[in-house]
Amino acid sequence: MIRILASVLLCCFCLSATPYAVAADEPGCLDCHEASENPALHAVYQTLHGNLAGGGAAACTACHGPSTAHDRRGRRIAPDISYGPKWISSLEERNGACQNCHNDGDQMLWAGSEHEQDNIACVDCHSAHQPRDPALDQTIAQAQCTSCHAQVKAQLHLPSRHPIAEGKTACTDCHNPHGSASDADLHQVTLNENCYSCHQEKRGPLLWEHEPVTEDCALCHAPHGSVHDSLLTARGPALCQQCHSAAFHPSVPYGAEGLPSGSSNRNLLGSNCSNCHSQVHGSNHPSGARLTR
Ligand code: HEC
Ligand code: HEC
Ligand code: HEC
Ligand code: HEC
Ligand code: HEC
Ligand code: HEC
Ligand code: HEC
Ligand code: HEC
Ligand code: HEC
Ligand code: HEC
CATH class of the missing domain: 1.10.1130 (Flavocytochrome C3; Chain A, domain 2)
Structure with a gap:
């Protein structure tokens, strides 16, 4: 009786020496993959994943599978799901392991x-054994x-x-x-x-809309960056002339027609379209039909 009690106490002592609750039927992952031998591996317990399946060695199997054969033979037989460096499971298996839980x-x-x-x-961007996931x-x-x-x-x-x-x-x-x-x-x-x-x-909502603006901002803007001001895909007036004809309009001086000789044309002075059509994204002015105000 005393012996039994002692061994129970001893067992409790063992348990409290490990930082995680160890269940009786638990896999032996931590026997071989000890914290002292590989501290980096055990950083998983500093992440939210450390508590998976109740924590302890059960957490290991949440991502690496039950790995029963490996659990017995260690060096010889791969775990069910491995991410390298020694053994690599198929892409489907590796991603599938994460997707088992992260699919919504x-x-x-x-x-x-x-x-x-x-x-x-998933693990091209994410990592499981770092205290802080790099992708975050x-x-x-x-x-x-x-x-x-x-x-x-x-x-x-x-x-x-x-x-x-x-x-x-x-x-x-x-x-x-x-x-x-x-x-x-x-x-x-x-x-x-x-x-x-x-x-x-x-x-x-705008009283006077400019069709390409409501259709697709990327008709005029490059979302990541541009050599032109305001992320524009081209400089004015070329930007506007992709869609608007030069004929019969202020844009004439920019066309093949050339400059009217001796012209002091207001259109020529206001070189860029947006000098006059300043409200290129649309206007709420009662007389903003031509996007000039
Ligand atoms: C009997 C000792 C032993 C036990 C128990 C054990 N392993 Fe291993 N494990 C090893 C050894 C040894 C290696 C290293 C193989 C090598 O690099 O040659 C290894 C490697 C691994 C690897 C890395 C695979 C790779 O491709 O580099 C993973 C993942 C792994 N074990 C997970 C587990 C999990 C999960 C458990 C519990 C289910 C577990 N191990 C139980 C001994 C063990
Ligand atoms: C959230 C999923 C997840 C959990 C939980 C997890 N692992 Fe891993 N493990 C991975 C991934 C992913 C890699 C590949 C390296 C990386 O991304 O950090 C890996 C790599 C490994 C390796 C190889 C690392 C190397 O550089 O040699 C071993 C060994 C290993 N895990 C064992 C374990 C053990 C033991 C546990 C339990 C203490 C565990 N893993 C818990 C996902 C997990
Ligand atoms: C057994 C279920 C389970 C598995 C398997 C699993 N996760 Fe998780 N993961 C969780 C839970 C639970 C959380 C914490 C709650 C949440 O954020 O959804 C979490 C959180 C995360 C987070 C956020 C971490 C943070 O600090 O906010 C990332 C990133 C993540 N998991 C990636 C992965 C990747 C990559 C894999 C595969 C290697 C994986 N998970 C495998 C259950 C799982
Ligand atoms: C191309 C890189 C990349 C890949 C591949 C990737 N992720 Fe992520 N993941 C990220 C980034 C970046 C974040 C941070 C999101 C943010 O800042 O809004 C993230 C966030 C997360 C989170 C945290 C919770 C959330 O939704 O914000 C989880 C869980 C997650 N990823 C799981 C996965 C899983 C599972 C896979 C594979 C099926 C995967 N990721 C593939 C880059 C990636
Ligand atoms: C490991 C390499 C790799 C990493 C890391 C990566 N990507 Fe990708 N990404 C690709 C490949 C390959 C494609 C598909 C081919 C393409 O469109 O370039 C792609 C496609 C995309 C697309 C879709 C492009 C389209 O035409 O629809 C977007 C958006 C994207 N990635 C954003 C990101 C972001 C954001 C990150 C970081 C969180 C990231 N990628 C990290 C390789 C990567
Ligand atoms: C017809 C071409 C065109 C389209 C389409 C367009 N823009 Fe612009 N955008 C411009 C021009 C030209 C400028 C620089 C002149 C200016 O400041 O108004 C500009 C400047 C900007 C600016 C910086 C100055 C400011 O007004 O805040 C932002 C932000 C902007 N655009 C957002 C957008 C968004 C969002 C969309 C889609 C809803 C869009 N643009 C569609 C031509 C366009
Ligand atoms: C402000 C929003 C925004 C940000 C921030 C942003 N993108 Fe994009 N990205 C877009 C839009 C919008 C498109 C689609 C462009 C199109 O269809 O014309 C795009 C397209 C892409 C594509 C498809 C190929 C291409 O160039 O059209 C990739 C890849 C991409 N982005 C990656 C990235 C990466 C990597 C980052 C961070 C370094 C990033 N994006 C930041 C808005 C953004
Ligand atoms: C996540 C927020 C965000 C999104 C989404 C976003 N922008 Fe921006 N945008 C910004 C910020 C921040 C700035 C810089 C403002 C500043 O410096 O005052 C900016 C500036 C701009 C500028 C002015 C750049 C300059 O050089 O003056 C333009 C044009 C612009 N955005 C267009 C767009 C377009 C087009 C889209 C959609 C593809 C978009 N933005 C989506 C946040 C965003
Ligand atoms: C992607 C093609 C496209 C681009 C680029 C474009 N527009 Fe437009 N624009 C249109 C369309 C389509 C209409 C509507 C035409 C209609 O209603 O008959 C319009 C209408 C207009 C109107 C009003 C015309 C009217 O009859 O009320 C003005 C002014 C205008 N655009 C100026 C510009 C300026 C300035 C630029 C350069 C910053 C520009 N547009 C770039 C397609 C474009
Ligand atoms: C000097 C000022 C000025 C400049 C510069 C200018 N416009 Fe105009 N635009 C006007 C005025 C004023 C109207 C209105 C004419 C009317 O109501 O008859 C107009 C009308 C328009 C219209 C409506 C259709 C039409 O022909 O009447 C479009 C489209 C237009 N302009 C596009 C452009 C484009 C594209 C550029 C640059 C290549 C440009 N404008 C440069 C002043 C200008």
Whole structure:
């Protein structure tokens, strides 16, 4: 009797020596993967994932599978789901492990997303064994994005730009890297809704609308950056002349027709279209039909 009591006490002592509650039928992951041997591995207990399945070694199996054979043989047989460096499970298995729990909210449209189709893994951006997931740190996340998206990286340093490189706007303010229902993985259903979410004043309603503005801001603006002022895709008047004919109008001096000799034409003096048509996004002025006021 005393012996039994002693062994129970001893057992309790063992238990309290480990920082996690150890259940009787628990896998032996922590016997071999000891904290002292690999402290970096045990940083998982500083994250929300440390408590999965009740914590302790059960948490390990939440992402690596029950791994019964590996649990017995260690070095020889791979865990059920492994992310490297020694063994690598298929992409489907690795992503599937995360998706078992993260398949709603922002992650709901992962299947079929650009990143999923291009064989990107959740853990290309995320990590499980770091105290703070790198993707949740805006600076690191941006570096992750631009390490693959080199063209966007270059655009971030053009003279006119959204303050992304400056850290005031994040890639993920506009994009959902897990996929979305719109083009370019935007959070909003349309590109214009994305712009309105921060530039509310452009939404209107306006008495006099300019058709391309209500249709698609990107007809005139490059969202990441541009060599032209105000993120414009071209300089005025060329910007406007993509759609508007030069004939019979102030824009004539810019056309092939050349300058009327000796002209002091008001149109020539007001060189850029927006000098007169200053309300290019639309107007609420009773006589703003031509977007001049
Ligand atoms: C008997 C000792 C032992 C037990 C128990 C054990 N492992 Fe391992 N595990 C090892 C060894 C040894 C390695 C390293 C293999 C190598 O690098 O040669 C390893 C490697 C791993 C790896 C890395 C795989 C890779 O590709 O590098 C993971 C993940 C892992 N174990 C998870 C687990 C999980 C989860 C459990 C509990 C279900 C567990 N282990 C139980 C001994 C063990
Ligand atoms: C939230 C999911 C998750 C949990 C929980 C988890 N792992 Fe991992 N594990 C991963 C991922 C993902 C990697 C790949 C490296 C990374 O992203 O941090 C990994 C890598 C490893 C490796 C290889 C690391 C290396 O550099 O050699 C071992 C060993 C391992 N895990 C064991 C464990 C053990 C033991 C536990 C329980 C204490 C555990 N894992 C809990 C997801 C998880
Ligand atoms: C067994 C369920 C489960 C598995 C498997 C799992 N997670 Fe989680 N994860 C959670 C829970 C629960 C939370 C905390 C609540 C929440 O934010 O949803 C969480 C939180 C997170 C967070 C936010 C962390 C924070 O600090 O806010 C990230 C990122 C994440 N998980 C990524 C992953 C990735 C990547 C994998 C695969 C390697 C994975 N998870 C596997 C259940 C799981
Ligand atoms: C291309 C990089 C990338 C990939 C791939 C990726 N994520 Fe994320 N994930 C992020 C970033 C960045 C955030 C932070 C979001 C933010 O700042 O709004 C995030 C946030 C999260 C969160 C935190 C909660 C939330 O919704 O904000 C979870 C959970 C998560 N990701 C799970 C996953 C899972 C599961 C996968 C794979 C199916 C995955 N992620 C693939 C970059 C990625
Ligand atoms: C202010 C919102 C906004 C921010 C911030 C933003 N983007 Fe975009 N991004 C867009 C819009 C809008 C499009 C779609 C452009 C189009 O269809 O003409 C786009 C398109 C893309 C594309 C598709 C290819 C292309 O260039 O058209 C990629 C890749 C991309 N963005 C990556 C990024 C990365 C990486 C970051 C952070 C460094 C980022 N974006 C920041 C709004 C944004
Ligand atoms: C491991 C490389 C990698 C990382 C990291 C990465 N991407 Fe991608 N991304 C791709 C590939 C490959 C595609 C599909 C081909 C393409 O359109 O460039 C893609 C597509 C996209 C698209 C859709 C483009 C379209 O035409 O619809 C957007 C938006 C995007 N990524 C944004 C991001 C953001 C934001 C991040 C950071 C959170 C990020 N990516 C991180 C590789 C990556
Ligand atoms: C997440 C918020 C956010 C979203 C979404 C957003 N913007 Fe911006 N935008 C900003 C910020 C912040 C600035 C800088 C304002 C400043 O410096 O005063 C800015 C500035 C601008 C400028 C002026 C740039 C300059 O050089 O003066 C233009 C043009 C612009 N945005 C267009 C757009 C368009 C088009 C969209 C949709 C594709 C969009 N924005 C979406 C936050 C946003
Ligand atoms: C027909 C071309 C055109 C379209 C379409 C267009 N813009 Fe502009 N935008 C301009 C021009 C030209 C300027 C610079 C002149 C100025 O300041 O009005 C500008 C400037 C801006 C500015 C910076 C100055 C300011 O007014 O705050 C923002 C922000 C902006 N646009 C947002 C948007 C948004 C949001 C949309 C879509 C709803 C949009 N633009 C659609 C031509 C356009
Ligand atoms: C993508 C094509 C496109 C671009 C670029 C464009 N516009 Fe327009 N604009 C239109 C359309 C379409 C209408 C509506 C025409 C109609 O109602 O007959 C319009 C209408 C106008 C009107 C009012 C005409 C009327 O009859 O009331 C003015 C003024 C105008 N645009 C000026 C500009 C200026 C200035 C620029 C350059 C900053 C510009 N537009 C760029 C397509 C464009
Ligand atoms: C010097 C001032 C001025 C400049 C510069 C100017 N416009 Fe106009 N625009 C006007 C006025 C004033 C009207 C109204 C004419 C009317 O009501 O008959 C007008 C009318 C228009 C209209 C309505 C259709 C039409 O022909 O009557 C369009 C479209 C237009 N302008 C586009 C442009 C474009 C594109 C540019 C630049 C290439 C431009 N404007 C430059 C003053 C100007």
